[in-house]
Amino acid sequence: MILTSELLAIFWRKVAETPELPKLLEELLPFLKREFSMNEIGVVRWQQQPEKIRFLASSFSQSKNVELSLLHGEIQQWFADERFRSQVTRVLPLQQDEQHCVILSKLSCAADQQILLAFIYRREQVTFAFDYIPGLLPIFSVAANNYLQHQKLLQATKVVQSQCQDLLSKMGKDNMDNQIIGSSHGLAQTMEQVNIVAPSDLTALIRGETGSGKEVVARAIHEQSPRADKAFIRVNCGAISPDLIDSELFGHEKGSFTGAAGVKLGWFERADGGTLFLDEIGELSLAAQTRLLRVLQEGTLNRVGGEREINVNVRIIAATHRNLSDMVNEKLFREDLWYRVNVFPIYLPSLRERKQDISALANHFSERAAKKLGLPYIAPTSNQVTTLQAYHWPGNVRELQVVMERAAILGQGKQLDIESSLGPSFKMAVPSIPIENNNEENKLDKNVSIEPLEKTIVSSINNALKVTNGKISGEGGAASLLNINPNTLRSKMRKYQIEIKYFPGNSNLLS
Numbered sequence: 001m002i003l004t005s006e007l008l009a010i011f012w013r014k015v016a017e018t019p020e021l022p023k024l025l026e027e028l029l030p031f032l033k034r035e036f037s038m039n040e041i042g043v044v045r046w047q048q049q050p051e052k053i054r055f056l057a058s059s060f061s062q063s064k065n066v067e068l069s070l071l072h073g074e075i076q077q078w079f080a081d082e083r084f085r086s087q088v089t090r091v092l093p094l095q096q097d098e099q100h101c102v103i104l105s106k107l108s109c110a111a112d113q114q115i116l117l118a119f120i121y122r123r124e125q126v127t128f129a130f131d132y133i134p135g136l137l138p139i140f141s142v143a144a145n146n147y148l149q150h151q152k153l154l155q156a157t158k159v160v161q162s163q164c165q166d167l168l169s170k171m172g173k174d175n176m177d178n179q180i181i182g183s184s185h186g187l188a189q190t191m192e193q194v195n196i197v198a199p200s201d202l203t204a205l206i207r208g209e210t211g212s213g214k215e216v217v218a219r220a221i222h223e224q225s226p227r228a229d230k231a232f233i234r235v236n237c238g239a240i241s242p243d244l245i246d247s248e249l250f251g252h253e254k255g256s257f258t259g260a261a262g263v264k265l266g267w268f269e270r271a272d273g274g275t276l277f278l279d280e281i282g283e284l285s286l287a288a289q290t291r292l293l294r295v296l297q298e299g300t301l302n303r304v305g306g307e308r309e310i311n312v313n314v315r316i317i318a319a320t321h322r323n324l325s326d327m328v329n330e331k332l333f334r335e336d337l338w339y340r341v342n343v344f345p346i347y348l349p350s351l352r353e354r355k356q357d358i359s360a361l362a363n364h365f366s367e368r369a370a371k372k373l374g375l376p377y378i379a380p381t382s383n384q385v386t387t388l389q390a391y392h393w394p395g396n397v398r399e400l401q402v403v404m405e406r407a408a409i410l411g412q413g414k415q416l417d418i419e420s421s422l423g424p425s426f427k428m429a430v431p432s433i434p435i436e437n438n439n440e441e442n443k444l445d446k447n448v449s450i451e452p453l454e455k456t457i458v459s460s461i462n463n464a465l466k467v468t469n470g471k472i473s474g475e476g477g478a479a480s481l482l483n484i485n486p487n488t489l490r491s492k493m494r495k496y497q498i499e500i501k502y503f504p505g506n507s508n509l510l511s
Contacts (some may be wrong), residue, residue: 014028025042028041046075046115046119053075058118067093089106089130105117107137115141117140161174185356194346201226205281206320207345207347225315231275234279236279243282249288249292250291251268252305253304256307268312276317278341301325323340330454362400366380369407376413387422406420458496472486
């Protein structure tokens with residue numbers, strides 16, 4: 001019994017053509033039985049936490065599966081004990097079958113995988129098996145690696161498909177060929193700007209309210225650009241901890257800080273050649289803005305803990321719901337960064353500013369809710385559309401989507417219960433009749449000075465710290481005076497770069 005070149009060629013061809021391991025074993029088993037008198041074959045993974053054998057693929061009967069599972073103690077010792085760890089192949093008896101034994105061989109797979117090839121053989125034929133097992137191990141090692149990578153790819157594909165479907169949902173589209181709803185009506189001017197800037201490599205700044213679809217517009221720019229076949233990476237700047245912002249944006253080297261077990265590519269490197277979408281850029285701290293500016297100016301970065309400069313070619317699209325111009329005036333946003341990102345500003349109107357699109361959007365979200373919930377599709381009536389148009393939509397398109405899905409659930413497939421879906425907030429949200437300006441009490445006092453919100457926040461925090469001698473938490477602390485959580489106060493102090501400069505000798509500082 002030897003492995004001929006013809007037989008090896010057949011095996012390697014099967015491995016190349018069949019990534020699914022169960023199907024591959026099924027196709028190879030007839031050759032193995034005929035040429036090598038093999039009874040059954042399987043590929044298993046040894047898991048240490050908890051200790052168990054997991055079958056990736058096998059032709060074993062249920063009784064043999066049970067018997068092999070009972071060998072977990074011997075297998076655990078094989079991997080753990082220095083005396084046996086170097087052994088590639090071991091022969092173990094089957095407890096309930098004295099005529100057969102199992103031959104286990106380690107396969108060369110990824111470092112974190114402990115994969116075994118298992119043969120069931122008659123005891124008197126075990127000696128002959130060692131003549132050809134060394135020749136089979138490379139074949140099954142490649143087959144097992146292919147299978148594991150194929151499974152990862154399938155899982156990643158499912159995640160991407162789910163994310164794609166979620167994105168299409170946000171965009172109000174069924175597929176990538178559809179136009180954005182409202183592109184010829186309420187979003188006509190916005191889409192005209194998108195068409196102008198997309199073919200260039202200019203930095204664009206999208207300004208619009210939360211839920212209005214800033215990411216949708218950013219993706220539309222990317223899809224119409226020469227970088228459309230490259231990566232589009234979205235970063236929510238407001239969701240990244242100030243302590244991790246460098247690592248997330250620029251990456252880090254192995255050992256650069258506690259927990260840095262390996263090299264990590266930052267968002268800039270991941271988007272190299274493509275587009276980096278910096279959502280809510282106004283939430284970045286001033287320190288982070290400084291480091292971001294350097295990358296935008298020079299096109300190079302250094303990973304955390306690294307000395308080598310890395311060139312990156314990335315198109316930047318930024319977005320915010322804030323007025324960055326006012327933030328510049330209040331020293332909360334760098335003026336030079338403002339000039340860098342505000343090359344081509346795009347204004348995205350809120351949903352209440354484009355009420356003509358509500359009918360089409362409501363129909364679209366109603367149809368999608370019906371598919372998702374397994375209910376019959378029901379279009380909103382003209383009266384219901386009028387009701388929707390009367391609402392002020394603080395959550396914009398995202399809120400409309402939720403309202404339509406809730407209306408479908410409440411209607412139970414018989415109707416769209418839109419009024420109940422809008423809830424009690426709807427009546428409060430209907431605009432009241434304007435009060436006549438001839439009432440002297442309602443006239444605005446032109447002498448009243450109204451300061452920007454950020455400046456008021458900074459002033460309030462500074463005053464509270466001054467009153468409390470710099471004490472933050474506890475009874476009589478600044479957080480208590482401001483009626484907020486101490487951690488929230490510390491976060492705002494970092495954001496607005498507020499330093500405690502009152503009574504520096506106080507032992508309660510930052511407590």
